[in-house]
Amino acid sequence: MEHLERRLPLALLLLLPVLSFFLLFCSVSWCVVSDAEEQKCLDLASNATARNIRGTLQCVRGFNTRDCMEKIKNGTVDACSMFADDIYAAGLCQGLDVAAGESHNGVDGIGYYVVAMARRSSSDLSLLEMHERSSCHPGIRTTVGWTVPIGYLVNTSQISVGEQCNFPRAVGNFFGYSCVPGIKDPLHDPRGNNPKNLCEACIGDENDRHICANNPRERHYGESGALRCVAENLGDVAFVKHTTVFDNLDGKNQESWALDLELEDLKLLCPDGTEAALDDFERCHLAAVPANAVVVRLEDKCRVWKYLERLQNAFGNATEGFSLFSSAGYGESDLLFSDSTHHLQRVLGSYTSWLGPSYTTMLQAFECEGTRDAVFLHISK
Numbered sequence: 558m559e560h561l562e563r564r565l566p567l568a569l570l571l572l573l574p575v576l577s578f579f580l581l582f583c584s585v586s587w588c589v590v591s592d593a594e595e596q597k598c599l600d601l602a603s604n605a606t607a608r609n610i611r612g613t614l615q616c617v618r619g620f621n622t623r624d625c626m627e628k629i630k631n632g633t634v635d636a637c638s639m640f641a642d643d644i645y646a647a648g649l650c651q652g653l654d655v656a657a658g659e660s661h662n663g664v665d666g667i668g669y670y671v672v673a674m675a676r677r678s679s680s681d682l683s684l685l686e687m688h689e690r691s692s693c694h695p696g697i698r699t700t701v702g703w704t705v706p707i708g709y710l711v712n713t714s715q716i717s718v719g720e721q722c723n724f725p726r727a728v729g730n731f732f733g734y735s736c737v738p739g740i741k742d743p744l745h746d747p748r749g750n751n752p753k754n755l756c757e758a759c760i761g762d763e764n765d766r767h768i769c770a771n772n773p774r775e776r777h778y779g780e781s782g783a784l785r786c787v788a789e790n791l792g793d794v795a796f797v798k799h800t801t802v803f804d805n806l807d808g809k810n811q812e813s814w815a816l817d818l819e820l821e822d823l824k825l826l827c828p829d830g831t832e833a834a835l836d837d838f839e840r841c842h843l844a845a846v847p848a849n850a851v852v853v854r855l856e857d858k859c860r861v862w863k864y865l866e867r868l869q870n871a872f873g874n875a876t877e878g879f880s881l882f883s884s885a886g887y888g889e890s891d892l893l894f895s896d897s898t899h900h901l902q903r904v905l906g907s908y909t910s911w912l913g914p915s916y917t918t919m920l921q922a923f924e925c926e927g928t929r930d931a932v933f934l935h936i937s938k
């Protein structure tokens with residue numbers, strides 16, 4: 558007996574590393590950034606345990622995406638779902654990779670296309686000759702309203718930011734009267750010298766207040782606002798998603814400008830200088846922006862994918878009980894994954910393969926800004 562008692566602790570001690578390796582290997586910790594997301598994560602974890610799914614899920618609270626990125630890097634957490642711009646920063650600056658990405662259409666990982674939209678009656682309009690034209694952007698430092706269109710203008714040598722790397726100044730010198738909501742916000746314009754013409758096509762609220770504000774009080778804010786700006790003839794071109802116009806048609810938007818909107822009155826401008834019909838966005842777009850993907854450390858790609866695969870087999874198509882791609886009941890949308898996710902697909906290539914060539918080219922235009930800070934300022938949610 559005495560013999561055994563003395564041996565037992567030793568045996569346990571020897572087993573401990575094996576045991577903890579096993580536990581670690583079988584658990585995935587997820588970085589969540591809001592109360593609602595944390596609650597969905599905890600429900601997923603307990604439902605997975607209840608269904609005897611191999612492995613365990615831990616939910617760790619992060620302050621924001623940037624904090625989650627650092628926590629993944631230093632091993633505090635394993636995974637976090639991120640937007641395209643953040644995936645680029647995580648890959649380029651932190652050496653992280655992606656394990657899986659969302660597919661919305663069930664075929665590929667494209668989230669949406671960024672398109673340039675104009676009134677059909679505007680003749681002589683070419684994306685290759687936008688100098689002094691007026692433009693309508695959803696907002697400063699947004700993917701749709703800033704990164705992609707400005708990246709395109711840099712890539713086609715229409716604007717050049719020079720040594721100072723001053724994008725607002727270069728864009729202000731290039732366009733005529735335009736609307737870039739938020740361009741004069743202290744956060745984006747600490748010295749107060751961003752060009753005023755980038756607010757001249759903004760209209761503010763009904764009482765002419767909040768002109769150029771980085772929120773919906775500015776009626777030309779956001780993708781619908783940018784479309785309105787072109788529909789009302791205040792801008793020649795709007796940079797929007799391929800879905801924006803359809804989201805505002807058929808009474809889905811009850812504002813009078815939207816009720817007056819006719820598909821036949823609009824067209825797409827293509828990057829090669831030609832034009833196309835609105836439904837031709839797969840051919841005629843500035844960039845295909847990838848859907849969200851799960852950022853991990855390189856060595857965890859396989860492990861995290863295997864666990865996600867088990868989770869989506871159990872909860873991806875749920876008609877009752879916990880549903881992986883729904884946020885109903887949590888008071889917010891797109892928790893853990895986008896609600897429009899059809900399934901998660903494995904990413905075998907590097908994060909750049911997920912981002913795709915057109916979108917990566919656009920981001921490269923901003924390299925002089927120091928990708929880290931530039932990309933983190935982008936409003937992704």
Ligand SMILES: *[C@@H]1O[C@H](CO)[C@@H](O)[C@H](O)[C@H]1NC(C)=O
Nearest residue numbers: 624625627628629631632633
């Ligand atoms: C890891 O990074 C996070 C976020 O920066 C920090 O709060 C935490 O203390 C770090 N942990 C370790 C072990 O370095």
Ligand SMILES: *[C@@H]1O[C@H](CO)[C@@H](O)[C@H](O)[C@H]1NC(C)=O
Nearest residue numbers: 869870872873874899900901
């Ligand atoms: C759900 O079911 C459909 C049809 O059987 C299938 O195509 C899809 O991949 C499934 N989704 C998930 C997440 O398993």
Ligand SMILES: *[C@@H]1O[C@H](CO)[C@@H](O)[C@H](O)[C@H]1NC(C)=O
Nearest residue numbers: 600601603604607878879880
């Ligand atoms: C499963 O998730 C639902 C929410 O969809 C939650 O109400 C329930 O408590 C969870 N079940 C278990 C066993 O944790």
Ligand SMILES: *[C@@H]1O[C@H](CO)[C@@H](O)[C@H](O)[C@H]1NC(C)=O
Nearest residue numbers: 712713828914915916918919
């Ligand atoms: C960037 O510019 C190059 C050269 O002008 C062109 O070949 C390439 O297609 C452009 N890329 C994109 C994504 O527009």
